[in-house]
Structures are given as C-alpha cells and as structure tokens.
Amino acid sequence: MTDNRDPIIPVRFIAFVGQRSIVAARCIRSGVEELGLGTTLFAECLFWLGFGKYRHQTVRVPTIFEQMMEIGIFAIPIATVLSFAIGITLAMQGIALLKTFGAESQVVLAVALSVVREFSPLIMGILVAGRSGSALAARLATMNLSQELDALRSMSINPVRFLVTPTLIATLIMLPLLTFWSDIITLAASALYTWNQLGMSFQAYGVTTLGILNANHIMHGLGKSAIFAVLIVIIATLNGLFVSGGAEGVGRATTRAVVLSIAAIIITDMLFILLVTQS
Amino acid sequence: MNRHPPFPSGLPNSPDNKEKERIIEVENLVVQYPGNPEPTLKGIDFHVYSGEIMVIMGGSGSGKSTLLRQLIALDKPNSGSIRLFGKNIVKIPPLDLHDLRLRMGVAFQGGAMFNSMTVGENLLLPLREHLNLAETQMEIMSRMKLSFVNLDMSTLDKMPSELSGGMLKRAALARAIVMDPLLLFCDEPSAGLDPAVSAAIDDLIIKLRDALNMTIVVVTHERTSAFKIADRITILDRGEILKVGTLDELQNSKNQRVQDLLIGNAENVDVNAWL
Numbered sequence: 253m254t255d256n257r258d259p260i261i262p263v264r265f266i267a268f269v270g271q272r273s274i275v276a277a278r279c280i281r282s283g284v285e286e287l288g289l290g291t292t293l294f295a296e297c298l299f300w301l302g303f304g305k306y307r308h309q310t311v312r313v314p315t316i317f318e319q320m321m322e323i324g325i326f327a328i329p330i331a332t333v334l335s336f337a338i339g340i341t342l343a344m345q346g347i348a349l350l351k352t353f354g355a356e357s358q359v360v361l362a363v364a365l366s367v368v369r370e371f372s373p374l375i376m377g378i379l380v381a382g383r384s385g386s387a388l389a390a391r392l393a394t395m396n397l398s399q400e401l402d403a404l405r406s407m408s409i410n411p412v413r414f415l416v417t418p419t420l421i422a423t424l425i426m427l428p429l430l431t432f433w434s435d436i437i438t439l440a441a442s443a444l445y446t447w448n449q450l451g452m453s454f455q456a457y458g459v460t461t462l463g464i465l466n467a468n469h470i471m472h473g474l475g476k477s478a479i480f481a482v483l484i485v486i487i488a489t490l491n492g493l494f495v496s497g498g499a500e501g502v503g504r505a506t507t508r509a510v511v512l513s514i515a516a517i518i519i520t521d522m523l524f525i526l527l528v529t530q531s
Numbered sequence: 532m533n534r535h536p537p538f539p540s541g542l543p544n545s546p547d548n549k550e551k552e553r554i555i556e557v558e559n560l561v562v563q564y565p566g567n568p569e570p571t572l573k574g575i576d577f578h579v580y581s582g583e584i585m586v587i588m589g590g591s592g593s594g595k596s597t598l599l600r601q602l603i604a605l606d607k608p609n610s611g612s613i614r615l616f617g618k619n620i621v622k623i624p625p626l627d628l629h630d631l632r633l634r635m636g637v638a639f640q641g642g643a644m645f646n647s648m649t650v651g652e653n654l655l656l657p658l659r660e661h662l663n664l665a666e667t668q669m670e671i672m673s674r675m676k677l678s679f680v681n682l683d684m685s686t687l688d689k690m691p692s693e694l695s696g697g698m699l700k701r702a703a704l705a706r707a708i709v710m711d712p713l714l715l716f717c718d719e720p721s722a723g724l725d726p727a728v729s730a731a732i733d734d735l736i737i738k739l740r741d742a743l744n745m746t747i748v749v750v751t752h753e754r755t756s757a758f759k760i761a762d763r764i765t766i767l768d769r770g771e772i773l774k775v776g777t778l779d780e781l782q783n784s785k786n787q788r789v790q791d792l793l794i795g796n797a798e799n800v801d802v803n804a805w806l
C-alpha cells in the first residue's frame with residue numbers, strides 16, 4: 253500500500269506548487285496589466301491637456317478650479333487638525349525618546365526632517381486618497397452604471413478629458429500645496445509642545461528649524477506628494493471605469509481604489525527613499 | 532453659422548430608392564462579447580431611410596441594446612460595417628466621428644441624465660461643449676427643447692433625481708435633441724410608464740419626425756407604441772433579423788415566429804410585456 257501511495261505525494265506537491273504558481277502568475281499578470289492601463293490613462297490625460305483642442309476636446313480651466321476647491325480648499329480644516337495632532341505626537345515621542353540620551357533639544361532636528369520629508373506627504377496623500385480618490389472612484393463607477401459615461405461619449409464628450417483630466421491637474425496642484433500647509437502646521441504644533449515642555453521659544457524653534465531645512469528637503473516632500481497625486485487619481489479612475497455589478501460594485505470599486513492607492517503611496521514612498529538615498 | 536459641416540455622402544443611389552436617402556446602412560454585422568459561446572448579433576443587414584421612424588423590436592436578450600450601442604459607435608463590432616450618412620463608423624477617424632456625433636442624439640433607456648447637474652445644465656452641456664454661442668442664446672435653445680417635450684420651465688432648476696419617470700424620459704429626449712440632430716436614437720422611450728404618459732411620448736416622437744424631419748431609430752418592447760409610431764419595423768430574434776417591413780407587411784407575413792412576436796404569443800414576449 254505504501255508503495256502505491258508514496259509516488260502520489262510528490263505528484264500532489266508538484267500539483268500544489270503548480271496551482272499556486274498559476275495563481276501567482278495571474279496576479280502578476282493582472283498587476284502588470286493594470287500598470288499598463290494606468291500608464292496609458294496618464295498619457296491620455298496629458299494628451300487631452302496638450303492636444304485636446306485639436307480634437308474639439310478642450311480641458312476647461314473652470315472645471316480644474318472647481319476640482320481644486322473640492323480637493324484642496326475644502327480639505328484644509330481636516331488637514332489642519334491632522335497635522336496639528338501629528339506635530340504634537342512627534343514632539344512628545346521625540347522628547348521622550350531623546351531624553352534617554354539627554355538630548356531633548358535635538359527634537360527640533362528630528363521633527364523638522366521627518367515631518368517635511370515623510371509625515372506631511374504621507375498623511376496628506378492618505379487624506380486625499382480617502383477624501384477625493386474615493387469620491388472620484390464612486391462618481392465614475394456610478395456614472396458608468398447609469399450609462400452617464402455612454403451619454404457623454406454619445407455627445408462626443410470624452411469622459412477622460414471631461415472628468416479625469418481636470419481632477420488629475422487639480423490634485424497635482426493641490427496635494428503639494430496641502431503638504432506644504434501641513435509642513436507649517438505640524439512644525440508649529442511641535443514648536444508649541446516643545447515650548448510647553450522645554451521652554452524653547454517659538455522664535456528659537458523657528459530659527460533652528462530653518463537652519464536645518466533646505467530647499468532640497470522641502471522639494472523632496474513636495475515632489476513625492478506630486479507622485480502620490482498621480483497615483484491616487486489614476487488608481488481611482490481605473491477602479492471607477494472598470495466597475496461591474498450594480499450598487500455593490502460601486503462600493504467594491506471605491507474600497508479597492510482607496511486601499512490600493514494607500515498601498516501604492518506607502519510602497520512608492522519606500523522606493524522613492526531607496527532611490528534618493530542610494531544615489 | 533454652419534454647425535453641420537457638409538458631409539460627403541457616398542450613398543449608393545440605387546434606382547428603386549432614388550428619392551429616399553439611406554441614412555443608416557448595416558452590413559453583415561457580427562458582435563460577440565468575450566466569454567460568450569455564441570455571437571450576440573449574427574450577421575445583421577438592414578438600412579434606415581431618411582425621415583422615417585424605424586422601430587427595432589425583439590424579445591429580451593435578442594440583442595437590441597447591443598445593436599443600438601453599435602449604431603451609436605460606443606462599441607466596435609467583430610466584423611461587418613455600419614454606415615451613418617455614408618461614413619463607415621467602424622473605421623472612422625476621431626474628428627469625423629466627432630462631426631457625426633454632433634448630428635445625432637441619443638435618449639438612453641434610464642435617461643442617463645447627469646445626476647450632479649440640474650436639468651437645465653444637462654441640456655446646456657452639449658451646447659456649451661460644442662458651440663461657440665452666447666450663454667443667453669444657448670439658454671433659449673434649451674428652453675425651446677424643454678417646451679417641445681412639454682416640460683414646465685421650472686424643471687430647468689430641478690435635479691434629475693427630483694423628476695418622475697415620465698418627466699425624466701422627456702428631459703432625456705429634450706437633451707438628445709438639444710443640438711438639433713438629424714438622427715435620433717431612443718432606447719425604450721416608453722417602457723415602464725403608464726399608458727397615458729407612454730402615449731404622450733409616442734406622440735412626441737412622431738412630432739419630432741414631422742416637425743423637425745428627423746430620422747429616428749427606436750428600440751422597444753412595447754408592441755402598442757411600436758405599431759403606433761413605426762414607419763417600418765425590424766424584428767430581431769436571437770441575434771438575427773427575422774423580418775424588416777411596414778406593419779402591414781409584417782402582419783401579412785407567413786412566418787409563424789413573426790406572427791407570434793407580433794401578437795405576443797412567444798414566451799419571451801409575454802415576459803417582456805410586464806417589464
């Protein structure tokens with residue numbers, strides 16, 4: 253009996269490995285496909301922006317401003333609250349940690365660099381993904397299911413030109429600006445806590461921070477947030493445009509858009525740092 | 532101002548139809564959705580003359596919506612050709628498709644009004660996007676179309692979600708004709724409405740043909756409205772054309788399946804009468 257069974261086990265193992273590899277290969281393939289679709293979509297947006305008017309598909313500036321209000325200006329209250337909380341938290345953690353080395357006053361350095369290079373772009377990216385990425389995905393998915401996108405096409409209004417490109421431009425402008433705003437608020441909050449704990453004056457904090465930070469640090473953060481902006485809009489659009497399955501599908505598309513764009517933001521952030529610090 | 536640039540009409544003027552231009556010519560159209568074992572449209576041939584109301588009838592799943600999507604160039608067929616105003620829309624340069632689309636209007640089944648805009652903005656959208664006119668002039672144009680479909684001017688400031696089913700269909704019709712198209716497509720214009728409202732919409736469609744001389748293609752389940760408005764009827768059955776002709780011609784047809792579909796004997800037609 254054992255003689256009969258033994259050969260089966262390796263076969264089963266091979267079958268198992270084979271199946272898993274097929275699943276993995278499918279995931280990779282669909283991932284690569286989505287990457288390709290995303291790149292095409294981004295290129296299409298740039299095409300409409302540059303050459304739309306030769307195809308009677310002009311990207312309207314007022315629509316971009318509307319989207320800028322929606323994505324940037326209306327997000328300022330929540331962005332401010334989040335940044336303030338992050339600033340206080342970082343200062344608390346920094347002072348507590350540095351106290352063990354007796355180097356509390358170095359908190360200014362730690363906070364300044366980590367906020368400008370990491371925390372502000374990340375937190376604002378995640379905020380915009382949750383607020384505007386989800387809204388865009390839900391909007392496109394609903395319009396797709398209610399045939400509104402078909403109606404646009406039938407009127408010779410390209411949906412990518414009309415709906416996606418303005419949002420992309422608006423996010424590209426507003427996310428870095430929100431990040432810059434977040435830099436200021438987070439550092440101010442940190443200064444407030446440091447003044448309260450260590451008695452360091454606002455002015456001293458500010459001067460020290462400005463001495464540490466240079467344009468490169470700030471551009472690093474703002475550059476990253478511009479990349480995040482593209483990721484958020486493209487991922488939301490892909491999920492919205494390829495929706496299927498009624499109201500439930502809209503929910504799924506929205507969730508997927510938010511989860512994927514946050515994942516993409518964090519992974520891109522890591523890759524970005526790897527690239528920048530290696531070179 | 533010339534809003535409709537002269538279109539080269541490569542129409543074969545066959546001797547028997549010299550006086551009637553063929554606005555739509557469909558030849559051997561095959562459409563198969565990926566993943567489906569059978570084609571949804573299995574080689575369709577028909578044409579629509581200028582100024583007529585062509586009704587496309589057929590049971591559920593016979594491929595009516597698929598055909599309509601092809602006619603308005605939303606999807607590409609697997610093979611075959613569709614000519615609108617003599618232009619093959621299967622292989623058409625983007626700018627020509629743009630010109631073509633300015634001359635046709637589509638009223639979708641669910642209305643497909645843009646829900647984030649008021650009805651007025653819905654009507655103004657194509658005008659604003661494609662015409663270089665003063666705002667007041669465009670407003671006048673959209674008001675004219677709204678009164679044409681017998682909607683009150685107060686509807687302009689309402690959101691589509693605030694309209695009743697019949698009002699929504701009428702608003703969608705108004706949006707479809709706001710650019711004064713030469714060719715109008717309606718998907719189930721009177722489905723799901725009570726008989727009086729449905730009859731009013733049928734009258735509207737006839738009025739569009741008579742007053743504005745539009746060529747109109749209507750997809751519908753409803754036999755009563757089809758018989759009332761149609762100049763000719765195309766019967767679609769499981770992806771194939773069973774018969775094309777006037778109501779008289781269809782009623783005199785010897786084909787049993789045509790008779791079944793006309794009087795509603797076929798099982799799928801009975802179901803559709805409820806939809």
Ligand SMILES: Nc1ncnc2c1ncn2[C@@H]1O[C@H](COP(=O)(O)OP(=O)(O)OP(=O)(O)O)[C@@H](O)[C@H]1O
Nearest residue numbers: 564565567571589590591592593594595596597598
């Ligand atoms: N996007 C799609 N993908 C795959 N199959 C489809 C798709 N759309 C339609 N079909 C199939 O094509 C066939 C015809 O569908 P279609 O919607 O054209 O029918 P219909 O005549 O409009 O029916 P109804 O009167 O119920 O609307 C159906 O069997 C349907 O399952």
Ligand SMILES: [Mg+2]
Nearest residue numbers: 592595596597
């Ligand atoms: Mg249908």
